[in-house]
Amino acid sequence: MKNRRNIPPKLADQFLSWFCKEELLEEIQGDLHEYYEELIRKPKWKRNLFYWFHMLNFLRPFAIKKSGSNNSNHIVMIQHNFKIARRNLLKQKMYSAINIGGYALGIAACLLIALFIQDELNYDKHYTDGDRIFRLVKSWDAPGDSRKGVTLAAPIKHVLESDFPEIEKAGRLIIFDFYNSGNNQFRPLEHSQSTYEEGFVYADPEILEILEIPMVYGEQSRALTAPNTMVISKRKADKYFPDQNPVGQIVLLNEDDAEPYKIGGVMENFPSNSHLQSDFLLTLSQKEFWPGSQTSWGGNVYDSYIKLKEGADPVSLEPKLLSIRDNYLVKNAEKDNDPRMQDIKQYLSFQLQSIKDIYLSNEVLDHLPHGDTKIVRLFGFIAGFILLLACINFINLSTARSANRAKEVGLRKVVGSNRNGLISQFITESLVFSGVSFMLGAILAWISLPYFNLISDKSLVFPWSEWWWLLPLSFISIGITGVLAGFYPALYLSAFKPIDVLKGSLSRGSKSVRMRSSLVIFQFTTSIVLIICTFIIYQQTDFILNTKIGYDKEQVIMLQGAGTLDEKRLTFKNELLRIPEVSHVTQSSYLPVKGTQRNGTEFWIEERSKVDIGVESQVWRVDQDYISTLGMQLVEGRSFSTEMASDSAAIIINQTLAKKLGLKDPIGKRVKFWYSPTYHIIGVLEDFYFKSIKQNVEPLALIFGQGGTIISVKVETQDMSGTLASISSLWKEFMPIQPIRYTFLDDSYERMYMDVERTGKVLTAFAILAIVVACLGLFALSAFMVEQRSKEISVRKVLGASLSNIFSLITFNFLKLVLISLVIAVPLGWYIMHKWLEDYANRIKITWEVFVIAGIIATLIALLTISSESIKAALVNPARKLRSE
Numbered sequence: 001m002k003n004r005r006n007i008p009p010k011l012a013d014q015f016l017s018w019f020c021k022e023e024l025l026e027e028i029q030g031d032l033h034e035y036y037e038e039l040i041r042k043p044k045w046k047r048n049l050f051y052w053f054h055m056l057n058f059l060r061p062f063a064i065k066k067s068g069s070n071n072s073n074h075i076v077m078i079q080h081n082f083k084i085a086r087r088n089l090l091k092q093k094m095y096s097a098i099n100i101g102g103y104a105l106g107i108a109a110c111l112l113i114a115l116f117i118q119d120e121l122n123y124d125k126h127y128t129d130g131d132r133i134f135r136l137v138k139s140w141d142a143p144g145d146s147r148k149g150v151t152l153a154a155p156i157k158h159v160l161e162s163d164f165p166e167i168e169k170a171g172r173l174i175i176f177d178f179y180n181s182g183n184n185q186f187r188p189l190e191h192s193q194s195t196y197e198e199g200f201v202y203a204d205p206e207i208l209e210i211l212e213i214p215m216v217y218g219e220q221s222r223a224l225t226a227p228n229t230m231v232i233s234k235r236k237a238d239k240y241f242p243d244q245n246p247v248g249q250i251v252l253l254n255e256d257d258a259e260p261y262k263i264g265g266v267m268e269n270f271p272s273n274s275h276l277q278s279d280f281l282l283t284l285s286q287k288e289f290w291p292g293s294q295t296s297w298g299g300n301v302y303d304s305y306i307k308l309k310e311g312a313d314p315v316s317l318e319p320k321l322l323s324i325r326d327n328y329l330v331k332n333a334e335k336d337n338d339p340r341m342q343d344i345k346q347y348l349s350f351q352l353q354s355i356k357d358i359y360l361s362n363e364v365l366d367h368l369p370h371g372d373t374k375i376v377r378l379f380g381f382i383a384g385f386i387l388l389l390a391c392i393n394f395i396n397l398s399t400a401r402s403a404n405r406a407k408e409v410g411l412r413k414v415v416g417s418n419r420n421g422l423i424s425q426f427i428t429e430s431l432v433f434s435g436v437s438f439m440l441g442a443i444l445a446w447i448s449l450p451y452f453n454l455i456s457d458k459s460l461v462f463p464w465s466e467w468w469w470l471l472p473l474s475f476i477s478i479g480i481t482g483v484l485a486g487f488y489p490a491l492y493l494s495a496f497k498p499i500d501v502l503k504g505s506l507s508r509g510s511k512s513v514r515m516r517s518s519l520v521i522f523q524f525t526t527s528i529v530l531i532i533c534t535f536i537i538y539q540q541t542d543f544i545l546n547t548k549i550g551y552d553k554e555q556v557i558m559l560q561g562a563g564t565l566d567e568k569r570l571t572f573k574n575e576l577l578r579i580p581e582v583s584h585v586t587q588s589s590y591l592p593v594k595g596t597q598r599n600g601t602e603f604w605i606e607e608r609s610k611v612d613i614g615v616e617s618q619v620w621r622v623d624q625d626y627i628s629t630l631g632m633q634l635v636e637g638r639s640f641s642t643e644m645a646s647d648s649a650a651i652i653i654n655q656t657l658a659k660k661l662g663l664k665d666p667i668g669k670r671v672k673f674w675y676s677p678t679y680h681i682i683g684v685l686e687d688f689y690f691k692s693i694k695q696n697v698e699p700l701a702l703i704f705g706q707g708g709t710i711i712s713v714k715v716e717t718q719d720m721s722g723t724l725a726s727i728s729s730l731w732k733e734f735m736p737i738q739p740i741r742y743t744f745l746d747d748s749y750e751r752m753y754m755d756v757e758r759t760g761k762v763l764t765a766f767a768i769l770a771i772v773v774a775c776l777g778l779f780a781l782s783a784f785m786v787e788q789r790s791k792e793i794s795v796r797k798v799l800g801a802s803l804s805n806i807f808s809l810i811t812f813n814f815l816k817l818v819l820i821s822l823v824i825a826v827p828l829g830w831y832i833m834h835k836w837l838e839d840y841a842n843r844i845k846i847t848w849e850v851f852v853i854a855g856i857i858a859t860l861i862a863l864l865t866i867s868s869e870s871i872k873a874a875l876v877n878p879a880r881k882l883r884s885e
Helices: 010-019 022-038 044-057 068-091 093-121 156-163 206-210 234-240 314-320 322-335 341-347 373-400 402-414 419-456 467-494 498-503 510-546 562-578 645-649 655-661 720-734 745-751 754-788 790-798 803-837 848-875 878-882
Strands: 133-142 145-149 167-175 185-188 200-203 215-217 229-233 250-253 261-267 280-283 302-308 348-354 556-559 582-587 600-605 615-622 634-637 650-654 670-673 679-685 700-704 711-715 742-744
Touching (some): 010 044, 022 044, 093 754, 156 167, 156 302, 156 322, 167 206, 229 234, 314 322, 314 348, 322 348, 341 348, 373 419, 373 510, 373 754, 419 467, 419 754, 510 848, 556 720, 562 582, 562 711, 600 655, 645 679, 650 655, 711 720, 745 754, 754 803, 754 848, 790 803, 803 848
Parallel strands (some): 200 280, 229 261, 650 679
Antiparallel strands (some): 133 145, 133 302, 133 348, 167 200, 185 250, 215 261, 229 280, 556 711, 556 742, 600 615, 600 670, 634 679
């Protein structure tokens, strides 16, 4: 045997064999080896270097193999591989169906989730100058009180434009729907019917240019410059002014003919992947919401957007923004003797948020819909795991079938096939399976897309014509995944020794038992984790929808757009109370569900308003019937009364606000909030949830007043349709030009948690899909196991084994794997759900019953999957298997 020190570089020899003509190879290789021996006294690295140099020296045209005949042979070989793959696919129908079906399900899930993720990540990527467009964010970072928001006072626009030369343009927005909920009635002047619309936003003229909003009619730079002008979307122009240019037309909002609006332009519809959605942009030019509103630093209701100049660096600009705090906010606090002045100096700062980051940012408080990066990541992981499960099925079934293909491999090697050729054959089979699976998976995804859109609240479209989408996914699914899934089986099967195969001494698949068991454990671990997550999300959703929330949401009808009743509202309310089924009626824009009006401010105890830092709280204007209509409870004091004139300066606070203000005996105490007179406390309201139950109850105060845009009607009836007909008839008498529009309070409450329900539904669907894929593989494995042990089972039956003995023999190993999976899945599922529930201030406790149920379900599924093959094996006549022995 040669000393290892005398062996030339193996890779160099292989490279030489690859490019050199066969008739020259032996002579050249011999000369090189002799030369290598002559250099025995030199260091090995130097000998190898010389060897490589002289080997590459032979890389000349006369020595290189001709490729024509080889290419022809390769083509023939590839055609042959595909033919064999097609035959195996048709011959092994059950194996093919399970392999293709499982992989197709995995691909379909991946395609759907890829569409979802692509849509979520594609928000606000359409701007030409997107790298220069930012939203101004204010950050408050005090100990125990860290938050970010976007609303600022009106003068911020002038400050941004005048004090920072890096800023090209600045503009402000107010989400009109948020501040005027339920009262967005729109009517062209010549129309007789008023229609409810959504998507109203107040905007500076510069917003059209900053957000690059293209115009259909009108000039972008002038469309919002005149007072009382608006820009409407193309879809609304087509709806109200079909086949005409509506610029210059007069429209009324909420039947306010004292302040009509003129249409200054028509804009293209906002893209569906824009964080801002609006059909009506109302100008902020010369708009006064209250006297001095455009010059006061006290009203924080404006979202501010900026566009930087070419080459301006947002990172270096951020520290300069502190001058807004020091030169304006602090000075304003000093002027008002605001006790927060020192805290403003210490804890307030500003950041620039790229417009591309707004949609998936949940840490900044605003009034816009947002995606969730956690959901995006979760769905991405689910897609990857389901595809991995499908690949595991392929590997498991291929190695399990090794006994069936052992003789094929042995005979191929005997007649001259080398290992590379066999690997090529098996990889080709894998690619054929992957190709068929991808086509079937794409069709399944296309068919399932409407249902997926329904449960995910999306409007996704399958992009058949988009090469940039289908081509990479097909390459991943067919090229990469197909090769990877077939690589291990190809190496395993091609390694069989022909003499062992033909002698019959090859163990029938036993070498890969440990590998297959590990993969089955992984499959069922993933499936059990998904089952656990599904159960816990369902429990949390049920807890949210049915927990005690502090008010009665059942059978409360919300009549929207009631602000247009004006002086008729009190008469209408009294007429509603004449309907026998109506028990209570209240009118207020403020309700404890999403989509109604909000008003945040700061409260102080009167005598400490110049000393203490204010307590952040909501303040809602309600009438005397508000508390009784919504079934709220007073823990101290009384409700408002129209018979007590002093109630115009009365206030009711909730328990949380009383606690935050440090009031142990609050009745009769006097409090105040920004720019308000002093109020005396007449009642303390039991805490109720008016924001998401994910958060703790926040401070709230109710002040007395009539008006509002929503009339809430509490009914007690079994005939809801008849009651609604009576209310609709009464509405038509009072408002013949405005159709009635109503919602139910409990429906509005449930819509607040649609994201949780959607997550649960999507997770349930994919959990079922993962279980189906895992069970397909388990069924096929049990079938092959029964086939491999058929003679053993027959012998056992001849010797007296019962049906239960045979069933236990086959199922025991699989159930053992399921139990191991359960042991792994329980702590993993607990950890994942524990992290998910951390987002909820009010949450369920994860109990042991969930894990027991998940284990029972997984065990039953495994038993049902393998029972048919087990019973079939136990019932077979042993003479059929042993007659040849």
